[in-house]
Amino acid sequence: MSERKPYGSNFGKQTWWNGKLIPTEDATIHVTAHSLHYGLGAFEGIRAYKLQDGSVGIYRCYDHMTRFNQSLHIAGLPIRYSVEELVTACRDTARASGMGACYLRPIAFLDAGPLGVAFNAETHPFTVAIVAADWGKYLGHTAAEQGAKIKISSFSRHHPNVAMTKAKLTGNYINSVFAKVEAKKLGFDEALLLDTEGFVAEGSGENIFVVKRGKVITPSVETVLEGITRDTVVNILSDMGVPLTERRMTRDELYVADEIFFCGTAAEITPISEIDNRKIGVGKPGSISTDIQKRYFDIVSDNNKKYSHWITRL
Numbered sequence: 001m002s003e004r005k006p007y008g009s010n011f012g013k014q015t016w017w018n019g020k021l022i023p024t025e026d027a028t029i030h031v032t033a034h035s036l037h038y039g040l041g042a043f044e045g046i047r048a049y050k051l052q053d054g055s056v057g058i059y060r061c062y063d064h065m066t067r068f069n070q071s072l073h074i075a076g077l078p079i080r081y082s083v084e085e086l087v088t089a090c091r092d093t094a095r096a097s098g099m100g101a102c103y104l105r106p107i108a109f110l111d112a113g114p115l116g117v118a119f120n121a122e123t124h125p126f127t128v129a130i131v132a133a134d135w136g137k138y139l140g141h142t143a144a145e146q147g148a149k150i151k152i153s154s155f156s157r158h159h160p161n162v163a164m165t166k167a168k169l170t171g172n173y174i175n176s177v178f179a180k181v182e183a184k185k186l187g188f189d190e191a192l193l194l195d196t197e198g199f200v201a202e203g204s205g206e207n208i209f210v211v212k213r214g215k216v217i218t219p220s221v222e223t224v225l226e227g228i229t230r231d232t233v234v235n236i237l238s239d240m241g242v243p244l245t246e247r248r249m250t251r252d253e254l255y256v257a258d259e260i261f262f263c264g265t266a267a268e269i270t271p272i273s274e275i276d277n278r279k280i281g282v283g284k285p286g287s288i289s290t291d292i293q294k295r296y297f298d299i300v301s302d303n304n305k306k307y308s309h310w311i312t313r314l
């Protein structure tokens with residue numbers, strides 16, 4: 001099986017596969033896997049950070065694995081492991097990767113079996129796996145430091161009755177891939193998607209926050225993924241005493257905002273300097289975004305003891 005070496009990225013040497021660690025080259029799926037054909041699988045993206053004392057800790061692992069099992073529940077897929085077992089599995093995978101700080105990708109999918117669209121959740125082979133990867137700044141160092149240039153996508157975010165947005169399901173991400181590839185081909189760092197009614201929803205893999213006259217606004221969660229980083233930002237804003245409103249926003253409201261930033265496990269806190277070639281504020285990361293970014297990195301590296309309970313040490 002060693003000719004099946006994964007292409008492109010640096011992955012952990014071992015992958016957690018249905019309860020056991022196996023060589024990552026052997027963590028492959030069958031051509032008849034139902035999820036490969038129809039996109040019904042659940043996944044998570046989690047980061048493990050180097051902490052201030054030199055050890056490594058997984059950030060909000062319990063919350064990610066809770067959402068993972070909720071995604072399976074929403075999709076009608078089997079829940080084979082408790083949150084506690086999944087957290088232990090993430091820890092084992094991160095440790096076995098030998099990478100120190102890393103990105104963890106838990107995924108659950110319907111494996112080899114009949115090719116029909118309908119599946120039997122009780123009998124269909126089902127795999128839960130966790131792979132570790134090396135993942136730097138998702139939108140690049142320049143975007144993280146000087147702000148990302150983004151484009152309102154020609155693709156709309158899912159209508160909640162087309163794809164269920166509370167679940168992080170593999171097939172939902174076709175929409176993100178289309179939007180992201182379109183934005184990158186046009187020279188932008190990331191896409192921002194509007195909902196089917198034309199209001200601001202989220203990035204292809206991030207939630208969005210907008211600052212106007214010292215107050216912060218974010219779209220409510222109806223049509224977007226309820227991000228765990230979004231929740232961290234809500235806590236940070238409360239610590240800062242900055243008022244937050246959840247409401248609908250139009251694209252032109254963004255053009256005249258003082259500051260805007262994306263947040264997500266992969267993107268962390270990434271300020272936005274331009275949308276559709278229009279400068280946001282002065283076209284550089286503003287003071288509120290920069291403060292939130294600093295506070296975020298303090299929390300994930302255990303420099304803010306108020307949030308130590310969010311960190312699972314390896």
Ligand SMILES: Cc1ncc(COP(=O)(O)O)c(C=O)c1O
Nearest residue numbers: 205206207225227228229264265
């Ligand atoms: C579409 C989408 N929105 C928002 C987020 C942010 O979620 P989180 O902060 O839990 O990573 C992600 C990333 O998982 C995402 O894919």
